[in-house]
Amino acid sequence: MGQPQNSAEIVAFGIYEANLRTGELRRSGLKVKLQEKPFQILSILLEKRGDLVTRDELRERLWPSDTFVDFDHGLNTAVNKLREVLGDSASNPRFIETLPRRGYRFIGEVRQDNSTAPLAEQRVGELEQATNGIVVTSSTPAGKDIELAVEKSPSTTLPSAPRVLIRMILGAMQLGYLTMYVFALHSFFAHDEHADLMPGFGWLPDVLIWIAIVSVPVRLYLLSAVSFDYSLLPQKFRRLFPFLFILDEVWALAPFWIALKLGLGVAFAAVAAFVYLPFVQRTLMWMGYGKD
DSSP: OOOOOOGGGEEEETTEEEETTTTEEEETTEEEOOOHHHHHHHHHHHHTTTSOEEHHHHHHHHSOTTOOOOHHHHHHHHHHHHHHHHTOOSSSOSSEEEETTTEEEEOSOEEOOTTOOHHHHHHHHHHHHHOSSOEEEEEOTTSOEEEEEOOSOGGGSOOOOOHHHHHHHHHHHHHHHHHHHHHHHHHHHHSOTTTTOOTTOTTHHHHHHHHHHHHHHHHHHHHHHHHTTOTTHHHHHHHHHHHHHHHHHHHTTGGGGGHHHHOHHHHHHHHHHHHHHHHHHHHHHHHHHOOO
């Protein structure tokens, strides 16, 4: 018979079990595929659960000093893969919390007792799905209480959604902006750009054309970054947002360009929607990529 494994080598949290000796991760007793670097990050976070693990510390432990690698890209990619396997979210974390520009912290409830049966883990999974914002206690067949700290307050966190869906929405928004820019450029050079303007807005077409010219490469960059799931997109978007916000808020006046065709009421409604779009993009970015 084989030697029993040391319970300290197996760390259980939620419906997951991490075997720190073999580098294996199981969900409800079934082995799940997780690459080496993401598992190493999980092991380090579990070792220092509840404490901050800085990005510098992760770099020192995972990448030797003589290794030449894009550390930020490698770390962000590994953390994102780990979160995907754990079904976790950066904006609404259950296990891995991001401390912006500092590092990460494991916040899940941990058990280091190897006696809990697979049935107990199945029960944990059922309770996680059944509870919403409530701390519950379940008695397992082994007589051990398992406390689930599920979402503390849905009102204080962003809603969760599949990252693929968020990327699709963000990509569609970039395509929408690009379409409007092309339409504006075409209208400016092919027609009388002042024909359908409201009185007092004669300056508007010239301003909008310059915004369209400047914004086209920015939108193409964001579209490609979202399409390829660029791991550094949150940091890049955070730097771009103040500049992009100003351009988008001025661009929100675009409906007044064709106000006489649209009608005054429709033009004002469209302006209100365009004013809100930058905030929608930022919120979607937080939901999909967190506030790293």
